[in-house]
Amino acid sequence: MTAFDDLMAFQRDTQALGQIAGRLGWDQETMMPRESASQRGEEMAAIEGVLHARRSDPRVGDWLEQIEADDDVAAAQLREIRRSYERAGKVPADLSRRIAQVTSQAQGKWAAARSDEDVASFLPVLEEVVALKREEGQALAGDGDVYDAMVEDYEPGTTGAQIAAIFDAMRPRLVDLRAAVLEMPTPAGLSGTFDESKQMQLTRRLARTFGYDMAHGRVDKAVHPFSSGSGDDVRITTRTSETDPFNCFYSTIHEVGHGAYEQNIDKSFLLTPLGRGVSMGVHESQSRIYENQLGRSRAFTGWLFEQMQEAFGDVGVADADAFYGAVNRVHNGYIRTEADEVQYNLHIMLRFDLERALMAGDLAVGDLEAAWNDRFDSDFGYGVDRPSNGCLQDVHWSVGLFGYFPTYSLGNVYAGCLYQALRTAVPDLDAELAVGETSGATEWLRENLQQHGSLYEPRSIITRASGMEPGPEPLLDYLETKFGALYGL
Amino acid sequence: MTAFDDLMAFQRDTQALGQIAGRLGWDQETMMPRESASQRGEEMAAIEGVLHARRSDPRVGDWLEQIEADDDVAAAQLREIRRSYERAGKVPADLSRRIAQVTSQAQGKWAAARSDEDVASFLPVLEEVVALKREEGQALAGDGDVYDAMVEDYEPGTTGAQIAAIFDAMRPRLVDLRAAVLEMPTPAGLSGTFDESKQMQLTRRLARTFGYDMAHGRVDKAVHPFSSGSGDDVRITTRTSETDPFNCFYSTIHEVGHGAYEQNIDKSFLLTPLGRGVSMGVHESQSRIYENQLGRSRAFTGWLFEQMQEAFGDVGVADADAFYGAVNRVHNGYIRTEADEVQYNLHIMLRFDLERALMAGDLAVGDLEAAWNDRFDSDFGYGVDRPSNGCLQDVHWSVGLFGYFPTYSLGNVYAGCLYQALRTAVPDLDAELAVGETSGATEWLRENLQQHGSLYEPRSIITRASGMEPGPEPLLDYLETKFGALYGL
Structure with missing residues (x-):
């Protein structure tokens, strides 16, 4: 096994776990019993935690340092892995966790505000979301533009x-x-x-x-x-x-x-x-x-x-x-x-x-x-x-x-x-x-x-x-x- | 946070990931498209790998050494965690992997043998399964009885x-x-x-x-x-x-x-x-x-x-x-x-x-x-x-x-x-x-x-x-x- 093989084997499991998280999302919108949402929230948080740890695993950084791509496909694989690894390293874990918590509350408050036609009740939590996302954008952008850094994700x-x-x-x-x-x-x-x-x-x-x-x-x-x-x-x-x-x-x-x-x-x-x-x-x-x-x-x-x-x-x-x-x-x-x-x-x-x-x-x-x-x-x-x-x-x-x-x-x-x-x-x-x-x-x-x-x-x-x-x-x-x-x- | 709280938070994520693996099993038997089985096999292997690593994580051993149970419920939690941790430590990872590989092949061979009414075609792989499971049983049993060690799992x-x-x-x-x-x-x-x-x-x-x-x-x-x-x-x-x-x-x-x-x-x-x-x-x-x-x-x-x-x-x-x-x-x-x-x-x-x-x-x-x-x-x-x-x-x-x-x-x-x-x-x-x-x-x-x-x-x-x-x-x-x-x- 070369270092490239090791890295790709590691990535393969990460992709498979990402696919599992997607499958849970599908289940939640199509099949999940109507009162299972809170337990599902804990399940999603657990697998997101595993994914975050893998994306920022220091071994990935070591592999990326050692490996030279042999061909265009390998170069593209390394480009995508490097992008994900560098992104994960820029955003402090604590900030990611706060964003996850606040946006999860904000989604509920948005839905309530929308059905009540009550913008004012939504603004305080949106204020928090905007502040946290700007903080994340600054961490991602470094000296660059905050909004550009956000578009880069998509x-x-x-x-x-x-x-x-x-x-x-x-x-x-x-x-x-x-x-x-x-x-x-x-x-x-x-x-x-x-x-x-x-x-x-x-x-x-x-x-x-x-x-x-x-x-x-x-x-x-x-x-x-x-x-x-x-x-x-x-x-x-x-x-x-x-x-x-x-x-x-x-x-x-x-x-x-x-x-x-x-x-x-x-x-x-x-x-x-x-x-x-x-x-x-x-x-x-x-x-x-x-x-x-x-x-x-x-x-x-x-x-x-x-x-x-x-x-x-x-x-x-x-x-x-x-x-x-x-x-x-x-x-x-x-x-x-x-x-x-x-x-x-x-x-x-x-x-x-x-x-x-x-x-x-x-x-x-x-x-x-x-x-x-x-x-x-x-x-x-x-x-x-x-x-x-x-x-x-x-x-x-x-x-x-x-x-x-x-x-x-x-x-x-x-x-x-x-x-x-x-x-x-x-x-x-x-x-x-x-x-x-x-x-x-x-x-x-x-x-x-x-x-x-x-x-x-x-x-x-x-x-x-x-x-x-x-x-x-x-x-x-x-x-x-x-x-x-x-x-x- | 006490050590017990830390251990239980760790366990909670492990249980949630185990629940996810169960949900994938359900999906496989009820909803999965008919030609997705091979990718699903990789997904299952990835999450089983995560679960195995968590069950045998050395931090669990450290926590178990430090913690004294305060009440019957805590004592029962520790009993179950200890059972799982000790079991994971007794079976070499390589043996577990070989058992997973061989049984996955054996299941297909069994299904073919059953539909062909051909016992002889199934015996070689069953021989392997029996040998590997006896090896696992010996690892679990130590000086005790191999079959007892297997019943203990269920x-x-x-x-x-x-x-x-x-x-x-x-x-x-x-x-x-x-x-x-x-x-x-x-x-x-x-x-x-x-x-x-x-x-x-x-x-x-x-x-x-x-x-x-x-x-x-x-x-x-x-x-x-x-x-x-x-x-x-x-x-x-x-x-x-x-x-x-x-x-x-x-x-x-x-x-x-x-x-x-x-x-x-x-x-x-x-x-x-x-x-x-x-x-x-x-x-x-x-x-x-x-x-x-x-x-x-x-x-x-x-x-x-x-x-x-x-x-x-x-x-x-x-x-x-x-x-x-x-x-x-x-x-x-x-x-x-x-x-x-x-x-x-x-x-x-x-x-x-x-x-x-x-x-x-x-x-x-x-x-x-x-x-x-x-x-x-x-x-x-x-x-x-x-x-x-x-x-x-x-x-x-x-x-x-x-x-x-x-x-x-x-x-x-x-x-x-x-x-x-x-x-x-x-x-x-x-x-x-x-x-x-x-x-x-x-x-x-x-x-x-x-x-x-x-x-x-x-x-x-x-x-x-x-x-x-x-x-x-x-x-x-x-x-x-x-x-x-x-x-x-």
Whole structure:
């Protein structure tokens, strides 16, 4: 055994334990008995303690000092191991523990404040979270920028300034597109009720249609859809609503994008640091391109319309064109997770600017609600009616996820680049999607992006796969073309 | 923090990690995608490695040297911690690893041999397992008896000689009872087919009827029924067969006995060494008394007959007496897990004598099949027709579980003692069971036995609860009375 073999054997167990922690998270949202949460909290804390000790184990530092990489794969493994080891060494264990404790309380207080529409009751604990996360960010950043250090956790190699430049370029065209679309009549939605067990049957079929491998995964219901796990055991969840079957189907297609990315990684990377999606933004590029560019296309919705008629009978719209309109309705609303393709990124930009100001110390927690409401009014043209539709709508800040929001829009930007390249690589794409055949697209994504796991850094894999430096133009062109045609602009 | 507090905090994390390993086992049998087994094997190995390191951590030895117990509960905690620590220190890590590797292969070879009816293909690996387990037994036993050291893992404080004495006292009366019963006509079984989703509905109702707490547990299907977990998250499984609903219902009631024992342990013991059932025999006493003395009683089966008629309509027997006969049919068969109350313990005695001889070196692995077949013929009066009905029927030896089999019969013996005491303590038991009310019985078991977890040693808790030294007479009296009446002896 060489030192490299020893290090990789150690990492393999660490990855396996990380996979176990993920499996417990899945269980908690899908299977766990309703009064087992407190014991589960202790179980999660125990395995997180084991993981933290392994990530900062001094033997890893010794190995990293001794080892020279023989090839590109080994170099990439060492890069990922070094990143994790150095991060673990920068944050004092006591600070990590306090963050875990405070965010666990804050999540409960956020949920209560949201249902009571009571921002004031949430602010004291949010103040604590912000202070602790700034302390962590300073420990991570050293002489650098605090917010950049936080983004680095989710999107390595991308800075706040780079994101701001992308967003500045997107915003005027999105604002114009939104205004033009909203002046036109809104297409009708579906009507009727849709049996929930039939929704689950069709949703499992959709998962398979998009290449999700049921022999290495499963689809269950959960309150919030998510994908969980890596390698040979990647599970997704969706939800059902009797009156809104699109919620179920597009949640599934979105999560299949995440899940198929994990399932399609080169098996030689299994249970190694390269055997996972490389960043949140690249992950989101997969879920978004599956959900939007493929799943909400005119071609694919034509096929879906037939499947829904077969499953449910009349769905309340006359033909495939009306169905396509119903899938892609643009209308006013407050909630990010319910936003359409045109408006979604405006929600993210709002959060990005506010959380960056919070971390820089330029915005006080006490001024957050007013800042949110002012910005919303100026971006969307109408006021926030209540906190649960405003600054209390998302869980992220309560659990300390600062630097996470912009990766959603980066994912959309990356998806735009990938889709432009995909259209050239698969000229028959629309004809395939029109008969429910996605393998031309999903195979291209597997071959050019997914199989590499974390071998290449985020921006680099997007450039390799799409043949271009990541930028917002392809996404904006796609949105203007699609919604221009749909709304007759 | 005192040294005792430190030790208990360390133990709490160890128990939580053990609970996680159990949860993975549950997932593997109920939810895991069908091709995720190999990755799961690595995950299990990783967490078992963490658990082994914690159980043999030198800090535990230091703490145990420093600490004096202040009270009985602390003394019992230290007793359990010391037992686990000393055991971990006696078996070389390399031997444990080899046993894990060989038994993992052996289980696959056993399954293949059983389906091919090919004993010879299984013997080489069984030879290895027996040699390694004898080596482990010698390491555990020191100057003592190897088999006793193995029983100690499952039934602390009981020796092979004590078990042999109990079995010697039981055997003649069981042989006589069996012979007398089999001379009488066999009652008819149920006939018809029974919808499996209705079976699951009724089985969940039965679980609740026997006091299983669904807010801290759940019931799923699995190939082999089992109970998994401790404290606030205890899950059970059952199985369904369209033609044999008793398999589902009595598997459930049996597993509820195990599960309710774990659920009913004093909450102050949660995630401590006392917060688990104290031994396999005591555990089995709970599953057996729920399943047999309560669940297969004339009183309870009268109520169950009504529930089954409501759920399924005609079940193929005329009245509650005939139904009682169908539940308690005694007939010839080869398979231990399908055996009735009269014959079950004869199956165990056969295995006990053979495995004890294997561990003592008095029986060669190559002679096992012949020894099994001779003994079966002499005990049951007919020959084994094929290996899957003989020495290949049980998984236990392939996975190294020597010393485990006798705890099944000890459980029956303990259940006999408890039932005698319970009849006196709850004089209206039959009237309660006749209306599907089990709480008189289950509350008595909770109060007198289950709540104590591992506070008292196995024989001691049976004596405390039943008021008698454990012995086979109450069980034999119960069996002779029940089957004497049922078969008109």
